[in-house]
Amino acid sequence: MTGQTAAAATEVVASPEEIREVKATAREVGVFYGETNALRNVNLDIRKNEVTALIGPSGCGKSTFLRCFNRMNDTIDGCRVVGGIMLDGDEILAPNVDVVHLRARVGMVFQKPNPFPKSIFDNVAYGPRIHGLASSRAELEEIVDSSLKRTGLWDEVKDRLHAPGTSLSGGQQQRLCIARAIAVQPEVILMDEPCSALDPIATARIEELIDEIRQHYTIVIVTHSMQQAARVSQQTAFFHLGDLVEKGDTEHIFTAPRDERTQSYITGRIG
């Protein structure tokens, strides 16, 4: 699977930069927690149907930046975001943007698997239900089935769709969360260290899944594992102490980093 990703990455690198369609653009994005400036002046293009990895040492602002794309920072008291993010030409940081609608377009998978303490079916059906995506029970079942199939969970859970989602293993729970996110057909999926609570086998399974689903979605993933970034992403952005230090094709960042700090981080000297 790693070989596959590498091949894909090479292919992308080979094509001219211009034809890679941009899905979202962050311009001069800064985030304040109260008086603390946690993120400064970030400019980054997120490309469609690609995986963008955000890497950097702990506390450098990766999650903070990721949460700007679905306005989850709004839920934190005292958090203020400046700058602009365009999603397909729509400014999403504007105060009049309906975050409920935005979050239907931009789904999120969290670090710790957090299925609702409800049945597997209800977990996946929750998004379609609240957004009114299914007009009948049959349609809802169809959405649930296809989401579970797409995440490779179907064969494992098809006989117990009414068992609680929390009864699954950690890896299965995380795939359930991904199924739950894709059930509303988002355009972008944000993933905040989705594998950090999982064992290597479950991690490999999720990485494979990310690679499969990226054809239909645009994915931004935060990871503390450089191997993971190298395996799954086409584009990488390196953050350090609230600054976006370096961005570029994954291949490029890992083989020929321009900045000294990137160099030190990927060789394991800081982090």
Next chain:
Amino acid sequence: MIDMTRPEREPGAISKTVADRLKRRHAAERRFRLYGIGAIAAAMAILLTLFVTIVGSAYTAFVQTHVKLEVFFDPRKIDPEGTNSAEAIRGGDFGGIVKASLRNRFPEATGRRDKRHLYDIVSTGAAFDLRTMVLENPDLIGATRDLWLVAGDDVDMLVKGKMPRDVPETDRRLNDRQIAWVDALSADGDVEMRFNTRFFTAGDSREPELAGILGAAVGSFYTMLVTLVLAFPLGVATAVYLEEFAPKNRWTAVIEININNLAAVPSIVFGLLGLAVFLNVAGLPRSAPVVGGMVLALMTLPTIIIASRAALKAVPPSIREAALGMGASRIQTTFHHVAPLAMPGILSGTIIGMAQALGETAPLLMIGMVAFIVDIPGGPFDAATVLPVQVFLWADSPERAFTERTSAAIVVLLFFLVIMNAGAVLLRKKFERRW
């Protein structure tokens, strides 16, 4: 901790110090556990003593002395006109019938004083029982039956052994002749202890043998109903708003401090507030469960709010993140996910608040729920009293027979409290957290 910076020390010496300390640490642990067990044992012993004393003095109240007499349903006394109408029967002189039966049984009582003493053997309630019997079955008029009649409270005390016989006659509520009559009845097998149904079906009475707990229990029920209907929705809504929606600023901090302070306000102050506002300004009826319920709702609100907020706080933030991340609005997040998960905590907090309210006396005294009320209240606007106030009223009554009834009322009150607390525990168990 082993000091790694001094390698010159022999390894054996280190492990010896560790071993010595270990012994002391284990001893300390054992000691602490003993203290704990001792504390629990002391608490249980006190609780047991309490229960044994109360139940010990209460159980005799659940039976009542009855005496068997030959009763002649004299038509001239019941229905002199012979109309056979319920109205006439209701006006019948059933007291006279009981008295006649007693005179019949003990013809030796002749003087006025003697007769009065004789009549004290049977309770005045017996006449009401006979009237009920005849109203149900008018064919009894003219018949003669052997019937078990409720004994007076002094006889009851004598038979239950709670009235000393070996004191001078003047120090007793029954004189020597009365005791002789009771002994005579007893010798003929005409004195019996029967289950005291009346205690569970009657309202209060001046006569201990006729007094029942039902009036107070129904009063408590209506009061609790009003309390629950007011305090639960208000308390939960406040908690949900403060916990899930309100911004965390100076105002919400002030509100929070005030709610916590409110929880510490002595309950009688709420009673005074109820008197001033609900009775004097709003003009609501005095002694009514509706006002009692309102006062107790004020008192219970802080408990429910604090418990509900704790329950909401205990819901992991990851659940909220998951729902918000799916595009649920804040209301949807709260009502689809957070509130259901917090419900067991909210409900058990509510039950504990209600149990507190059920046992509350002082604020109800302020709003007149301490009145002597014979009728069983038919609704929250009827004058009523409640269980703990009934305990207070009976404890305050001079008749010896009220003592055991006081204990019996406490047992009934404790019974309801135990039921409510068991309910809280069951709810917690049933909805065991599942995340």
